Amino acid sequence: MAERAFPNHRAAALALLxxxxxxxxxxxxxxxxxxxxxxxxxxxxxxxxxxxxxRAELPPVAAGGAL
Structure with a gap:
């Protein structure tokens, strides 16, 4: 199953942190x-x-994933 993209850069940053x-x-x-x-x-x-x-093997931010 493919991983879902992060909805925005904030969610991606928090996942990395x-x-x-x-x-x-x-x-x-x-x-x-x-x-x-x-x-x-x-x-x-x-x-x-x-x-x-x-590098962390996490999904990308969704296209147009602005807050």
């Missing part, structure tokens, strides 16, 4: 910001989040 993932301090700070900030992501932020999700 609450999971058993090895995160750098910089990645943790980035994810903490995403968890509380509802502004749209820049392309660079979206790419970094996608890489962190892929």
């Amino acid at each position: 609450n999971g058993d993932n090895h995160l750098t301090r910089k990645a943790g700070q980035f994810l903490g910001q995403l968890a509380v900030d509802t502004t749209p992501l820049s392309d660079a932020q979206a790419d970094w989040l996608a890489k962190l999700l892929e």
Whole structure:
């Protein structure tokens, strides 16, 4: 069964922070910001989040997953 995509970047960030993932301090700070900030992501932020999700073997953020 395919995993469902996260509905928005906040949900994805919280999953990464609450999971058993090895995160750098910089990645943790980035994810903490995403968890509380509802502004749209820049392309660079979206790419970094996608890489962190892929590395943790988690599903991506849904297309158009804005808050």
